[in-house]
Amino acid sequence: MAVTDKARADEAREAVVEAALGRLGLDAKARLLAGQDMWTLPALPEIGLKSLVMSDGPIGVRGVRWTADDPSVALPSPTALAAAWDPELARRAGGLLAQEARRKGVHVLLAPTVNLHRSPLGGRHFEAYSEDPCLTGAIGAGYVIGVQSGGVGTTVKHFVANDAETDRFTVDNLVCERALRELYLAPFEAIVEKARPWGIMTAYNKVNGTTMTEHHHLVDEVLRGEWGFDGINVSDWMAARDTVGAIGGGLDVAMPGPRTVYGAALAQAVRDGEVAETAVDAAVRRVLRLAARVGILDGAEPVVAEPPAPVDGEALAREIARRSLVLVRNENAALPLKPNGTVALIGAAARDARVLGGGSATVFPARIVSPLDGLTAALPEGTLTYTVGADPATELAVAARGFALEAVCRDAEGTVIGTRSAPGGLIQWMGSDLPDGVTHDTLHTVELTGTFTPRESGPHTFGIKGMGAFTLTVDGTPYFDEAQRPGKEDPFEAFFGAPVPRAEVELTAGRPVDVSLTHVVQLPDDIPMKVIAFALAHSAPRRDPDELISEAVEAARNADTAVVVVATTDRVESEGFDRTDLRLPGRQDDLVRAVAAANPNTVVVVNSGSPVELPWRDQVAAVLLSWFPGQEGGAALADVLTGAHEPGGRLPTTWGSLADAPVSQVTPAEGELSYTEGVFIGYRAWDRAGRTPSYPFGHGLGYTDWTYESLQLDGTTARVRLRNTGERAGREVVQVYVAPAEPGTHRPARWLAGFAGAQAGPGESVEVTVELPRRTFEVWDETAKSWAFVKGSYEITAGRSIADRRLAVPINV
Structure with a gap:
């Protein structure tokens, strides 16, 4: 569309918005700014406005139901997407998610997360892109361009400095203005532009x-004023705390509902003279503008009238996964695997893959390809063996494999009033998302009931995740019948808290047993949203770890190559809490050392969303980082291991030990977390400290070699x-860094200025x-409160990473 055509279309939508706004009374306007339930804003038929539907991302579109009954395509984690260093690939990912959103009736995707990896301990870093x-x-x-090109809105989050999870509801992050501008606000500014x-x-x-949610300076003066942002500002869920403060701070929409600080409370504040109605009008105007853009306001032409061509979700998920795999070590050309060689695949995560992070980023794919699945399909029959080796899970997990369950709802008299299938042991019903025929007024108990068929004999542990009164019965025997209390005062404890073991039952492999978990629903009247959330948890019998490692060592000794898959768990990386260390859970480090001692041709695949310590990295032949690789991760891994495709990823964040990490603090002191490091985070901080990480920012190997021939500056x-000097086609990520001749103590030694892919x-x-x-070449001048262009001499370098700079030329600006 030509610029003039776009301008005319924008003007036409604005005219419709203004006309609709003029027909609304105060109560309707205030109601529109408050969530009517967990995910939606109310419809206003009097102006032809349909209900606006929002849904969590960023790796899929869950929709308004948090259940495996409504599957979604699951793409690799945002750290994986960033590891591809390809904005065009991110655009294609966004286009697929817009397609998924349209399929599920979703108008706005609650993504992307563009907070920075300030400390490696951030528990939610897998959901953000980079340091x-x-x-x-x-x-x-x-990503945003891709989603919105499909006619679906985005909400870039979390504005701003939401870089850790500890005390996230109340922490006061103390950040100097220069660090805010140069680091934490910078991605938001770039995306707005x-x-x-x-x-x-x-x-x-x-x-x-x-x-x-009340920050007038950052929202109204910076975001809207300086940058010209014209979209809506929605609160994180339950973040809005004060009616007058929120509307005065530029918050348009308070989520979720029906209890929020807006709605009737906002209308009353206007009538009491505490809030100007013009402030309400401005917020409503922005909501109506969004509605017009996504096509739910009568008379307004949506920005995208015809959806783009369909995208093959499985194929794109597989492509992103293999292009995000980062090969950080490859001694003696251990990879790709030699044709027809034997492979010992080892690790619990190789069989039961972890493909996404925990928390609100969770979706439920229709299928998951594990590393075992992928390699079984890719390798010749008879060349692959599998052993568990070591299990990273040290806690119970939500019931899944072997369980066949349904949810039965009863009223206070015990009469069944509704049922719903439960593919796993997790119940998360929000707002009006209840089984047919069930209401919050009539619902008294929810029973998860069905059978469990174990695949191992021995003592199985069952537990409960959630708060309130529960009754747990296994194979006809009641094991728990009382209330379970929260471990901490967190409104999301039922979602992110750890399951509690409540029964150990001796079971026989292959023999089904009946299981039942009944929860008495008691929702306080004053809660802002009605949520029923609990889970049946389970763990299989724990075998002796030394015995498991011995079996893996024997398998490795008898194979040409050992491939060990190590992983974190959702009790290590998830929304809701930060990490306490960077170690792999369980005995996985011991496993790798033992296997590497038995087979020098050991390849380790690291299945984590963000950095972990690799104390054995110099003892193995190859290390491949797979992040959380999405539903097709196992197929993508097989593509790369066999050499059908090269690993395309480069590190979007520095990997190193916690002891050496220059910035690690995530725990507030007396409610405050001081960003005392200023602009020195990530590789900037490693450079300043003079420390060498395990693997530097931007690092990544392929299956070919590159020679950098020349670097020229044209203005x-x-x-x-550059030239491909290897024996096969490949893709290189050319990274350009800028270094001031005299950085002094207040500027980093160098920083990323841009990058480009070369094939x-x-x-x-x-x-x-x-x-x-x-x-x-600018810095933020805190005295002048403006950007200052710093003249002088700089060195422009081009290379493969922050530490592998191949070419350099000087420049004076």
Whole structure:
């Protein structure tokens, strides 16, 4: 669409918005700004407005139901997407998610997360892209463009400095203005400029004394004023705390409902003279603008009238996964695997794959391809063996494999009033999402009931996740019949808290037993949303760890190559809590050392969403980072291990030990968390501290070799020529860094200015260009409260990582 055509379309939508706004009374306007339930805003038929539906992302579209009955495509984690260093791939991912949203009747995706990896202990880092604002902004912009090109809105989150989970509802993050501007606000600013997002989500935390849902300076003056953002500002769920403070701080929508600080409370504040109705009008205008853009306001032409061509979700999930795999070590060309060689696959995560992170990013794919599945399909019959080796799970997990369950709802008299299938042991019913015929007024108990068929004989442990009164029965015997209390005062404890063991039962492999978990539903009247959330948890018999490792060692000794898959668990990486260390859980480090001692050709696949310590990394032949690889992760892993495709990823964040990490603090002191490191996080901080990480930012190997031939500057355009000097086609990520000649103590030694992908066949050369924007040479002047262009001498470098810089040229600006 030509610029003039787009401008006319925007003007036409604005005219419809203004006309609709003019027909609304105060009560209707205030009601529109408050969630009517967990995921939606109310319809206003009097102006032709349908209900606006929102849904969690960022790796899939869950819809309004949190259940495996409504499956979703599950893409790799955001850290994986960023590891591909390809904004165009991010755009394609967004396009697929728009397709999924349309299929599920969703108008707005609650994504992407563009907070930074300030500390490696951040429990939710798998849901964010990178430690670097330039890379984060580029990938986030691609994602937003992709989603919105499908006619679905985005809410870039969490604005701002929501970089850890500890005390996230109340923490006051103290961040100097320069660090805010140069680091934490920078990805949001870049996405607003490049992608024009239709929404943004404000965070739970405070920044410098003011809660983000009431932060007039950052929302109205910076986001809207300086940057020109014209979309909606929606609260994170349950983040809005004060009616007058929120509307004065630029918050448009308070979620979820029906109890919020808006609605009737906002209308009354206007009548009491505490809030100007013009402030309400401004918020309503932005909501109606969003409704017009997504096509749910009568008379307004949606931005995307015809959806783009359909996308093959499984194929794209597989492509993203293999392009995100980062090969950080490959001694003696251990990978790709030699044709027809024997492979010993080892690790619990190789069989029961962990493909996504815990928390609100969770979706339920229709299928999951594990590493065992992928390699079984890819390797010749008879060349692959499998052993467990070591189980990373040290706690119970939600009941899944072997369970056949349904949820039975009863009223206070015990009469069945509704049922719903339960593919797993998790119940999460929010708002009006209840089984047919069931209401909150009539519901008294929910029973998860069915059978469990164990695959191992021995003592099986059953437990409960959730709060309230429960009765647990296994094979006809009641084991628990009392109340379970929360471990901490957190409104999301039922979602993110640990399951509690309540029964140990001796079972026989292959013999089904009846299981039942009944929960008495008691929802206080004053809660902001009605949520029924609990789970039946289970763990199989725990075999002797030394025996399991011995079996793995024997299998490795008899194979040409040992492939060990190690992993974190959802009790290590999840929304709701931060990590306490960077170690792999269980005996996995011992497993790797033992296998490597038995077979020098050991390949380790690390299945984690963010950095873990690899104390054995120099003892193995190859290390491949798979992140949380999404539903097709096992197929993608087989593609890369066999050499059908090369690993395409580069590190979006530094990997190193916690002891060496320059920034690690995530726990507030007396409610405050001081970002005392200023602008020195990630590789900037490692450089400043003079420490060498395990693997540096930007690092990643492929299956071919590259020679960097020339770097030329044409003004502020860097032109890099490189040649594929290997024996197969490949893709290289050319990274351009800027280093001031005299950084002093207040500027990093160097920082990422831009990057570009290069593809070439054997012997071919290719040239890429990387623009160096003006901001590359600016710093935030806290005295003048503006950007200052820093003249002087700089070195522009091009290379493969922050530590592997191949070419350099000086520049004076």
